[in-house]
Amino acid sequence: MPSGLDGFDRHILFLLQRDASLSIKELAEAVNLSTTPCWKRVKRLAESGYIRSRVALLNPEKLGLGLSVFVQIKTQRHDKGWLETFAKTVMSFEEVVEFYRMSGEWDYMLRVVVRDISAYDAFYKKLINSTEGLTNVSSNFAMEQIKYTTAFPIA
Numbered sequence: 001m002p003s004g005l006d007g008f009d010r011h012i013l014f015l016l017q018r019d020a021s022l023s024i025k026e027l028a029e030a031v032n033l034s035t036t037p038c039w040k041r042v043k044r045l046a047e048s049g050y051i052r053s054r055v056a057l058l059n060p061e062k063l064g065l066g067l068s069v070f071v072q073i074k075t076q077r078h079d080k081g082w083l084e085t086f087a088k089t090v091m092s093f094e095e096v097v098e099f100y101r102m103s104g105e106w107d108y109m110l111r112v113v114v115r116d117i118s119a120y121d122a123f124y125k126k127l128i129n130s131t132e133g134l135t136n137v138s139s140n141f142a143m144e145q146i147k148y149t150t151a152f153p154i155a
Helices: 007-018 024-031 035-047 080-091 117-130
Strands: 067-075 096-101 108-114 134-141
Touching: 007 024, 007 035, 024 035, 067 117, 080 096, 080 108, 108 117, 117 134
Parallel strands: none
Antiparallel strands: 067 108, 067 134, 096 108
16 A cells, blocks of 8 residues: 555545445544545545546446456457557447456457347457457356455555
């Protein structure tokens, strides 16, 4: 943990990443500060980049998006121009909720969230038809989500 964070800051971050809807009053009470110093800390944490944004986490099943697919990609291209084009293309697909450049056997990994196998097939066709240089695309379908959290471990 960076040395610029004290116990109050870590506690604030711990609480906010679990429930960003907490009011400053509720947050201040939980960390044992008055509201103004607590608000100033939250503001400083946001301005310094510890808090990127506050969002609502939606239930994908309620939205009819019950299928998570982990897509591993190998490519024959590794130049900067190709990567910029590939990244722009992949990021334009709303089904892609995570996108990583990897070390190891696979070059890229995507997490794709869709309604069903048929929706994934449409995504797959769109991906391979809009991207040159892919040598292997492997799809792994999540059978069950056992753990999911957006909360980072804060000491």
